Amino acid sequence: MYSLCLLSLLSLGAYVTAKPNACPILGPAFPAPTEIGRDPTFIAATQNLTAQIKQAIESGELAGNSISVQIFSGSDSYTAYGLSHTDHSVRNGSVGVREVDENTIFRVGSISKLWTMLLYMTFNGTKHFEEPVSKYVPELRSPYNSSQQIDQIEYVNWDEVTIGELASHQAGIPRDYAFMDLAAMAPPQALSRMGLPSLPKSERLPCGNAPFPPCNRQQFFNGILDTQPIAATSSTPLYSNAGYQILGYALEAIAQKPFHEILRERIIEPLSLSRSSHSMPNPTLAVVPSDLTSSQFNLDIGDAIPISAGGIYSSPKDISTLGRAILANTLVSPAMTRRWLKPATHTASLQVSVGHPWEIMSFNEPRLVDLYTKAGNIGMYNSIMALSPDHNAGFAILTAGNGSFSLPLKLSEQVVDIMVPAFEQMAKNQAGQRFAGTYALEDGISNSSITLVTDDEPGLKITEWISNSVNMGQAFAAKAGLQDTPSLLSMRLQPTSLKSPGRVSFSAVIQGLSEQTTSGPMLSACLTWLELDSYIYGNVGMPEFEFNLNKEGDVVSVTPRALRITLPKV
Known part of the structure; x- marks a missing residue:
């Protein structure tokens, strides 16, 4: 003491x-600012943001890409700011919308992981973080013999892998099984030029890449159980789509329902998300650069669809609504949300931590502010959603076209550079108007007062x-x-x-x-x-x-x- x-x-x-x-x-x-869409500081900041994005469009930096940007607050029932841009290839395309707006459907890639973890939160999710995933997934219950169980290099000890470790990418398991495997994707000549030996037929994967169909549950677990770990549990975060596929199976066991029913009953219907689905929607409502196949709008990756790389289809407005719901504790309690919006582990970068499944970006200006983000990529679709709990606000950026994964990240930097200081200034201005001043007990006896600015x-x-x-x-x-x-x-x-x-x-x-x-x-x-x-x-x-x-x-x-x-x- x-x-x-x-x-x-x-x-x-x-x-x-x-x-x-x-x-x-x-x-x-x-205190977080309210009514941000009507705040003069917000209006001036978004005018600056609009000018910068339009300049990037006019200069050709965004050529070949359609984009949609949304900024929102958890205290409001509407989107505070929206901007969409339609590339000429979409305007003149043969499938999909001709004009991108807030209701246009995109593929959101790994932002789907965020939906999965929000579903966990509706089942008192953090309660499950310390439980072994094998409790809910029978294929992982003691699958190895006694000699295999002590071989840490060749086999994953599934009895010690927890749901929380899978959710925060700390299970030490591979990124994928059968998805994007070079042996199936590249012709033998290309593999030879890469210095890779030819594989016997017995070592080629039976599913996951064309011309083979997506892996079913049995094939997936047969492969996962035959795959080496790449790190010890809770030793370092290593991104894993396969981990989230397993989390999807565990969630189905917890809920005793298929994933698509849980998604519909606990997120889509309560939030009235009219343009979100776990299966491919009508392409006429979507932005489709090039065509359905080359854009990967119609890519089928089997059981990984709801929970990993393929993921959910949604619109900018629906993503904004989802972000507002998280901030406003619409689906889960404030206490649960606070537990969820916390780091689980560091990375090798001082500015990046990992949550469940958050990619947490730390900014030092105007003070230390953490943004809880989730980015996604599949085919020609790239996206990011970010929340600032300190300001009860966030943004979403969806893109479709020939841009790389860095495109929404670059746009995010612009949004952060302009909007985070604006959020802070709005909070300060509103706090000054509401709380600043002199407080005093004018009774002639106590002589007590306090002045705040x-x-x-x-x-x-x-x-x-x-x-x-x-x-x-x-x-x-x-x-x-x-x-x-x-x-x-x-x-x-x-x-x-x-x-x-x-x-x-x-x-x-x-x-x-x-x-x-x-x-x-x-x-x-x-x-x-x-x-x-x-x-x-x-x-x-x-x-x-x-x-x-x-x-x-x-x-x-x-x-x-x-x-x-x-x-x-x-």
């Missing part, structure tokens, strides 16, 4: 003072805090050994996401500041999470603040809970 208290004092004073600016706790700096740093800044005639800023500065330089003390309020009728909770992040040093991560790390609630008074944390609201939702007072006082807004 003593060591923890000592570390807390160090972090308030000299230890974390290597940070030149306020070091916020992870999470939103302000917004500035260039995260959170509501406390510029003055008086309690019973005591300057709380000076008191905390003295506690941190900053009595000679009280201006180096930072006090800021961040939302905790805790709410009750008529009340909204914030935490005061109180810390010392100094000039940047060249220290490594051990000394310059942000330790706010470790010491936030270090100061307790009568079993109430000093950082605990509540704003009190009237029936219209306007802020009328603030309560620093440890001080047992409520200060009306002046």
